[in-house]
Amino acid sequence: MKIILIIVSVGLIGVACLYWFTQNTNESTSRPLRFVSLAWQEGTIAANKSIVNEWNTLHPDLPIEYIQGTWNSAHDYLITSFETGDVPDIFHYESSVIIDYAMRGYLTDLSPYISPEMKSDILDVAWKTVTRPNGEVSGIPFLIESLVVLYNKSMFEHERILPPTVERPWTWNDLQLAAGKLTKDFNDDGITDQYGAAFGLRSSANIIMNTSISFGGSFFTKENSHFEVKVGDAEKKLLQTIVDMLYKEKSAAPSGIGESGAGMIPGFFSGRYAMLVGIGSWGRQQIVENAPKDFRWGVMPPLKAKTQMYGASTQTLSVPKKSQRVKEAMKFIEFILNTKNMARLALNDWMIPARTSCLQMKEFRDTAGGWDITCSAVSSLGVGSWLGAPGYVEWKSRVANPVLQELFAKRISVDEAAQRIERESNIVLSRYKKRGEVW
Amino acid sequence: MIKRKTFSQIVIHGLIILYIIFLLFPLVWVIASSFKSTQEIYSGSPTILPQQVTFDHYRSVINGQQLFRSMWNSVVVGTVSTIFVVLLSVPAAYAMVRYKSIVNNGILGWILVSQIFPVILVMIPLYVLLKYIGLTDTLTGLTLVYIVWSLPFVLWMMHGYVKSIPIELEEAAVIDGANRTQVIFTVLMPLLLPAIGASALFSFISAWNEFFFALVLMKSPALATLQVELATYTGMEGQARTGPLAAASVIATIPSVLLFVFLRRWFTTGLVSGALKG
Secondary structure (H helix, E strand, O other), X not given: OHHHHHHHHHHXXXXXXXXXXXXXXXXXXXXXXXXXXXXXXXXXXXXXXXXXXXXXXXXXXXXXEEEEOOOXXXXXXXXXXXXXXXXXXXXXXXXXXXXXXXXXXXEOOOHHHOOHHHHHHEOHHHHHOOEOOOOOEOOEEEEEEOEXXXXXXXXXXXXXXXXXXXOOOOEHHHHHHHHHHHOEXXXXXXXXXXXXXXXXXXXXXXHHHHHXXXXXXOOEEEEOOEEEEOOOHHXXXXXXXXXXXXXXXXXXXXXXXXOOOHHHHHHHHOOOEEXXXXXXXXXXXXXXXXXXXXXXXXXXXXXXXXXXXXXXXXXXXEOEOOOOOHHHHHHHHHHHOOHHHHHHHHHHHOXXXXXXXXXXXXXXXXXXXXXXXXXXXXXXXXXXXXXXXOOHHHHHHHHHHXXXXXXXXXXXXXXXXXXXXXXXXXXXXXXXXHHOOOO | OHHHHHHHHHHHHHHHHHHHHHHHHHHHHHHHHHOOOHHHHOOOOOOOOOOOOOOHHHHHHHHHOOHHHHHHHHHHHHHHHHHHHHHHHHHHHHHHHHOOOOHHHHHHHHHHHHOOOOHHHHHHHHHHHHHHOOOOOOXXXXXXXXXXXXXXXXXXXXXXXXXXXXXXXXXXXXXXXXXXXXXXXXXXXXXHHHHHHHHHHHHHHHXXXXXXXXXXHOOOHHHXXXXXXXXXXXXXXXXXXXXXXXXXXXXXXXHHHHHHHHHXXXXXXXXXXXXXXX
């Protein structure tokens, strides 16, 4: 009796396994294409879903399943997907991370699938953020993230300060002078009531790296196809300028040391800070949607150091190498990133669209919301020398951010910070050198 | 002497009150934020209580995303995994305590060792295993994972509880003529009720709050659990849709609180039952 029971049980389990196995093998080609989006604002989610619905109506034979991802967990989600082979067919992420995925062999080279129209319409600077030296394209860039300076118009008028224009941009020196004028202790109690400037410095590597280009800095140098970190005079000058504004001139809010750019926005509304320096262009959305009704604000063109050149990164759509439906995925990408749809996504996310045809639309030349000045900065965008440095993402979180935090908290000097960044960086990078990953 | 005693009591009570305020403050802040307008949340001079109460965030959460569906998914996986964990851990713990065997210590050691492994380490092999048996992207698969994940610790907890019950109580019941089943259900179970309540609560809350397994194993939006759904309210660079996130978090807390209120009765019932009962 026992033996019969065991045989029946084993048989049933075997049949179940076989059923599940056959289900799995047919799954990847019969299911809808999976699109993981990291849109998180209500408007952008709605725009994405609406575009997906339009596609599904037009292409009932090739439906798209919209999956809502999140920025905080996207990396873990994708890495486990790549490793297990159960991948989304299209995913949304950012250029600095996908180049790392490309080096690890997780992504499809999309260059053979891109239409000539898309190729020529997307800005060169955007393509550079996703293109390997051998011409492989790791993702299609569609939104350009740039840093802007926001200012309080009423405070400027009160102090009779003329804001810069695209034709007559400010230098960092102009910014320091204005910040000094705008810093106030209204009741003479020795406590500053209004700061001229505020930087969100909690994870400042991004701001520092992208801004250092205008000072002639690069942090990363490439020698014999390997990257090294060097912090020279140009890089130190930017760091010293911010430290001076925090501690010598006392015109930058010290509360920014532990805050993100987004965290500084309430203080900007309440009049505690006259300028928010180095916030992402998406910050404008928070102001349009959440500012008090009488709040008047503006966007400045990029500040000039040696040049007005700033580093850009892009948000992208990529296709994993393990997706078996690259052609179909690329068809959808061409649809969601056509001129009309890319404009919808950019307007809802308050970022610069990567297509030239979008930038020519009147919506992106509008003075309301600072679109005109934000988009005019496209000509000042460049690509940092760190592009393609293996281990850059880890370097940012393990070396640059902690050392810069210590610097801005005045625990170490600029020279000490420079030495530590060089020393610790090369330890991290040497590990990647051993792995032999090359951009 | 009495004065000194009164003073020390005041200090102790004062510290307890401070601790309770410390614990409650984030909860009060989240509840208050869920009723504030977005402008008020972003105001430079925040207040604890909303200056103008609004239900907009609750409306947006209820209409906009799939909060209730994800909540239902969490209730299903939480409840089923809790039932199985309790059903498996109670007899297992009883057997381990009452039937001495040389493997018992080894099992207990393995239970402790199994708690050391980080989730990320087991994730990929687990995923591959579940994929082969067709249980990825199914609530059944996730429930199974939660059972396996909670069971060792709950078994460890139950083992301690069963061990603390004197065997003499069971022997006395046997002398009075009770058989093994009667001993378990009339003597042991009433005494174990607080332990079962605590284990069930632990198991349910573990499943309810779990994020990573749910994120990776469940691909279909319709099968997302509550924690995965809540994460969609957060954005890049520390940004979040604070109002809707607060409203969704308040709604998400309700089942856990209700479960605790329900199981609290069990705790007290269990404490006064069993051997000391008239």
